[in-house]
Amino acid sequence: MKYLKIEDNKAFFRKDKTQPENWNEIDKIEKEDLMKLLDFATEDDFEMDVYDEDVLANKAHQIIYKSIYEKLNIFLTNKDRFKDQTENVYKEALEKYQ
Numbered sequence: 001m002k003y004l005k006i007e008d009n010k011a012f013f014r015k016d017k018t019q020p021e022n023w024n025e026i027d028k029i030e031k032e033d034l035m036k037l038l039d040f041a042t043e044d045d046f047e048m049d050v051y052d053e054d055v056l057a058n059k060a061h062q063i064i065y066k067s068i069y070e071k072l073n074i075f076l077t078n079k080d081r082f083k084d085q086t087e088n089v090y091k092e093a094l095e096k097y098q
Contacts, residue, residue, distance in 0.1 A: 003040050004048035004069065009057035011065035013037065026064045034068070041072055042079070048072060 003014045004026075011026035015033055017040065024033075040046055051069040056062045075082070 001040075001045050002047040002049070003037060004065070004072070006049045006052065006055050006065070009055065011056055011058070011061040013068075014040075025061070026068070027058075027060050029064065029068070037068070037072065038075065041075055046076065 001014075001017060001020065003017075005012050005023065012023035013026055013029055013033065014020070014022070015024055015036065016022065048069060051066050053062055053066075056065060
């Protein structure tokens with residue numbers, strides 16, 4: 001499912017996966033929305049449009065989308081490593097307290 005998109009020279013994000021038709025302009029994003037996007041990115045079906053400065057006419061949208069896209073892309077690239085590290089932390093804790 002796509003969570004970040006570029007359309008009509010603007011960038012949009014999805015706040016809620018239960019309402020796939022509801023898109024919000026990226027300049028309206030808040031801290032809680034960023035946390036939700038990160039949570040959505042932990043799932044296997046997370047998609048986002050590639051950042052393209054030429055397609056985004058709105059300067060504010062360019063800056064915000066580029067930043068979010070780059071951070072999420074880094075997270076997605078390292079997602080398996082993060083997951084393994086997290087599982088190891090909990091595994092050690094479980095073994096310690098059993």
